[in-house]
Amino acid sequence: MYKFEFISADIQDKIHQGIYPVGRLLPSENDLAKTYDVSRETIRKAQKKLEDTGFIQKKQGKGAIVLDFARFSFPISGLTSYKELQESQQFHTATRVLSNKRVPAPDFLVGEDGVEAGEPFIHLIRSREMEGETVIVDHDYLRVSVIQDGVPDEIAEVSIYQYFEQELDLQISFANKEIVAKKADDIDQKEMAIGPDDFIIQVNSHVYLEDATFFQYTSSHHRIDKFRFAEFARRTAQ
Amino acid sequence: MYKFEFISADIQDKIHQGIYPVGRLLPSENDLAKTYDVSRETIRKAQKKLEDTGFIQKKQGKGAIVLDFARFSFPISGLTSYKELQESQQFHTATRVLSNKRVPAPDFLVGEDGVEAGEPFIHLIRSREMEGETVIVDHDYLRVSVIQDGVPDEIAEVSIYQYFEQELDLQISFANKEIVAKKADDIDQKEMAIGPDDFIIQVNSHVYLEDATFFQYTSSHHRIDKFRFAEFARRTAQ
DNA sequence: AGTGATTTGTACGTATGTATG
DNA sequence: ACATACATACGTACAAATCAC
Numbered sequence: 457m458y459k460f461e462f463i464s465a466d467i468q469d470k471i472h473q474g475i476y477p478v479g480r481l482l483p484s485e486n487d488l489a490k491t492y493d494v495s496r497e498t499i500r501k502a503q504k505k506l507e508d509t510g511f512i513q514k515k516q517g518k519g520a521i522v523l524d525f526a527r528f529s530f531p532i533s534g535l536t537s538y539k540e541l542q543e544s545q546q547f548h549t550a551t552r553v554l555s556n557k558r559v560p561a562p563d564f565l566v567g568e569d570g571v572e573a574g575e576p577f578i579h580l581i582r583s584r585e586m587e588g589e590t591v592i593v594d595h596d597y598l599r600v601s602v603i604q605d606g607v608p609d610e611i612a613e614v615s616i617y618q619y620f621e622q623e624l625d626l627q628i629s630f631a632n633k634e635i636v637a638k639k640a641d642d643i644d645q646k647e648m649a650i651g652p653d654d655f656i657i658q659v660n661s662h663v664y665l666e667d668a669t670f671f672q673y674t675s676s677h678h679r680i681d682k683f684r685f686a687e688f689a690r691r692t693a694q
Numbered sequence: 695m696y697k698f699e700f701i702s703a704d705i706q707d708k709i710h711q712g713i714y715p716v717g718r719l720l721p722s723e724n725d726l727a728k729t730y731d732v733s734r735e736t737i738r739k740a741q742k743k744l745e746d747t748g749f750i751q752k753k754q755g756k757g758a759i760v761l762d763f764a765r766f767s768f769p770i771s772g773l774t775s776y777k778e779l780q781e782s783q784q785f786h787t788a789t790r791v792l793s794n795k796r797v798p799a800p801d802f803l804v805g806e807d808g809v810e811a812g813e814p815f816i817h818l819i820r821s822r823e824m825e826g827e828t829v830i831v832d833h834d835y836l837r838v839s840v841i842q843d844g845v846p847d848e849i850a851e852v853s854i855y856q857y858f859e860q861e862l863d864l865q866i867s868f869a870n871k872e873i874v875a876k877k878a879d880d881i882d883q884k885e886m887a888i889g890p891d892d893f894i895i896q897v898n899s900h901v902y903l904e905d906a907t908f909f910q911y912t913s914s915h916h917r918i919d920k921f922r923f924a925e926f927a928r929r930t931a932q
Numbered sequence: 933a934g935t936g937a938t939t940t941g942t943a944c945g946t947a948t949g950t951a952t953g
Numbered sequence: 954a955c956a957t958a959c960a961t962a963c964g965t966a967c968a969a970a971t972c973a974c
Binding site: 634 | 717746748751753759761867868869870871872873874875895902904906918919921922923924925926927928929930
């Protein structure tokens with residue numbers, strides 16, 4: 457762990473503990489540099505991370521105001537997975553694997569991101585229960601050329617991301633995602649006990665590794681009354 | 695404009711023009727430092743911006759791969775406003791002001807962000823047409839202590855953000871937003887010609903200025919079949 | 933209104949470590 | 954083993970915004 461990462465995490469902890477209260481200023485960059493015995497650049501790097509994620513707001517000539525918006529946000533945002541989500545909240549959850557088989561690349565993936573016609577993918581369908589009700593149906597298309605052997609059912613029931621990152625040592629890096637509303641398909645209707653004219657919320661993601669190779673397409677179908685997405689966003693200059 | 699901002703914008707342009715093609719590497723940091731005649735740190739700062747926004751992916755020992763995902767994203771994400779959105783796409787659009795009046799702070803805002811009971815707000819309701827159909831109903835609550843006189847109807851029909859930033863010289867900085875689905879209310883039903891059991895997508899935002907003062911609450915009600923939200927997201931470490 | 937002290941923002945140069953090919 | 958390229962870290966200098974006196 458680098459110095460700036462440690463310092464960033466440390467300041468974040470102190471915000472949570474109330475040592476740096478919300479609405480007040482952090483110590484100045486120079487003060488922090490002295491207390492951590494690092495250069496001012498290292499403090500600034502640590503603070504940049506906190507600013508990007510909504511923990512502080514910096515203002516020239518004034519200082520760094522503590523925000524701590526992370527309290528409110530339900531992290532379906534970013535790339536956080538269902539398992540991680542479940543652990544961060546206290547819900548009783550269960551996952552069932554509905555399908556787990558090798559298929560040729562679906563049409564909507566061919567051509568994009570170097571995917572060739574007929575290229576093998578693993579198609580995984582899982583239902584997610586919270587408090588006894590199925591609230592999400594996940595479709596994953598995993599690129600066989602990256603993950604090789606496929607995913608054992610017993611792992612698919614827990615967390616495929618943990619498996620990829622820790623067992624296969626893959627570095628999942630970024631995703632392009634969209635949120636749209638669609639009519640429920642047959643599986644959605646059956647699993648979530650809804651009708652053909654009911655809408656579900658789809659979160660569709662193209663997921664990439666650290667070297668920018670395409671690796672996974674996911675379509676998460678959320679029961680409309682159980683869906684919530686929250687994020688912290690900064691205004692970008694026009 | 696600072697050097698790193700200029701360089702960042704310049705590289706972005708060159709990506710759009712195909713001078714730096716998607717899938718290829720940018721010149722090395724040292725090469726770019728020479729061509730722009732700046733230090734390597736300045737190049738790195740410029741590239742950090744491009745990496746955060748999904749234009750490039752950097753990899754140690756290898757280089758910076760051009761991604762350019764901005765092509766795909768429909769920027770309801772971030773803090774981009776309807777007006778800016780409309781200009782970036784080529785749709786025929788119209789805005790109608792349904793209501794524009796001074797009200798005491800609504801209950802759901804009192805207590806948060808230093809809002810006091812009875813504090814004056816401007817409540818603005820606007821409908822947004824695209825291609826002749828109303829697809830969005832926007833509710834804005836604007837803090838009178840910040841914007842003073844209120845917003846003239848003829849400005850509300852165009853862009854309130856442009857007015858705030860350019861006329862009132864306010865620096866809009868960040869927002870905390872959530873996306874949820876709700877049943878259509880009376881105004882939604884009337885304006886979008888939908889029924890009481892139909893769902894709409896609500897995008898609710900708390901918006902803040904550069905000094906972290908709360909300034910605006912917005913609730914955008916989107917017709918469900920016209921809603922789309924897209925974003926580029928990086929995986930955050932657990 | 934003004935001056936100086938404080939604080940953040942940008943920029944440069946250098947050194948060292950680490951991953952890639 | 955080697956060169957290349959990115960990542961971190963330090964120190965310095967100056968600019969710009971803020972605040973207190």
